[in-house]
Amino acid sequence: MVNVVAPTFSNEIMQNQSFVTEFVLLGLSQNPNVQKLGFVVCLFCYIATLGGNLLTVETIISIPALRDSPMYYFLAFLSFLDACYSSAFTPKMIVDSLYERKTISFKGCMTQLFAEHFFGGVEVIVLTTMAFDRYVAICKPLHYPSIMNWRLCGILMGVAWTGGFLHSVIQILFTLQLPFCGPNVIDHFLCDLYQLLKFACTDTHIFGLLVVANSGFICILIFSLLLISYCVILFSLRTHSTEGRRKALATCGSHITVVVLFFVPCIIVYARPPSAFSFDKMVALVYTIITPSLNPLIYTLRNKEVKNAMKKFWTRLSVVSDEK
DSSP states (O other): OHHHHHHHHHHHHHHHSOOOOEEEEOOSOSOHHHHHHHHHHHHHHHHHHHHHHHHHHHHHHHOHHHHTOHHHHHHHHHHHHHHHHHHTTHHHHHHHTTOSSEEEEHHHHHHHHHHHHHHHHHHHHHHHHHHHHHHHHHHSGGGHHHHSOHHHHHHHHHHHHHHHHHHHHHHHHHHHTSOBOSOOEESSSSOOHHHHHTTBSSOOHHHHHHHIIIIIIHHHHHHHHHHHHHHHHHHHGGGSOHHHHHHHHHHHHHHHHHHHHHHHHHHHHHSSOSOOOTTHHHHHHIIIIIHHHHHHHHHHHTOHHHHHHHHHHHHHHHHHHHHO
16 A cells, blocks of 8 residues: 555655746846946947847848858858847846846746757858858859859758757757756856756756757867868968968958857857856857857958948948938
């Protein structure tokens, strides 16, 4: 009789455990002065991110010479992704910095996780596509128009959206299988996957290894392939003219900078077993807020064509405003 009743009583206790419906975020710091500084910095970075990236998109779309180039087509797509990626976290972080108690619902937390891995996954593939575009343009210039046609560009963008969606869905489906019954205080300013693993009422060792394989290993693999591809590109520049080398180096330099800023934080966060480090929030601050705001500057300051196009765009806007 005892053996029959005990499991039933244990099951009833598990069913009556309070399921976590919201999480409490500790934010960047509990210091009010640091929170005020965080509000100013995050607001400035978010405005710069939206303004810079959307301006880049609008400039490329409005200038036919840029719009018809696959390289700038991918750049406009990357800028759009940066604006979307930052918008998934920064507005809430800005608002939370004004309040002492910061909370996020369970559904909101899952939405943040989905957005982070969805847009991040799409951006990984777009950056890989941009490297392939530069490889074809520099190493096979005579075949560039036939290889990088608009049909292939459309297929690559479709692969990027699909790949990002599948990557994010895998993470979310496994996360939703975990039972969260407390505690619910996250020492972060966003819903971090490794932070959530600590709150699951079950053994998450296998899931932690899955995260490393699905995110960390993929980041290391693609980052290594991108570095190799750029080494091949730079090696092939030996046969180009001085002007050709200068232009190619400026473009590739911008790409490499963006790749490093995106992949290095990703590798630091996900290519290791789940554990808490004091610098995790600082690393997350880099790839969620700072990097998306820097990308437009990296491309415009090192790209003469984009700078000239932006000047034409602003001139056109001023003429239109004067006519009104």
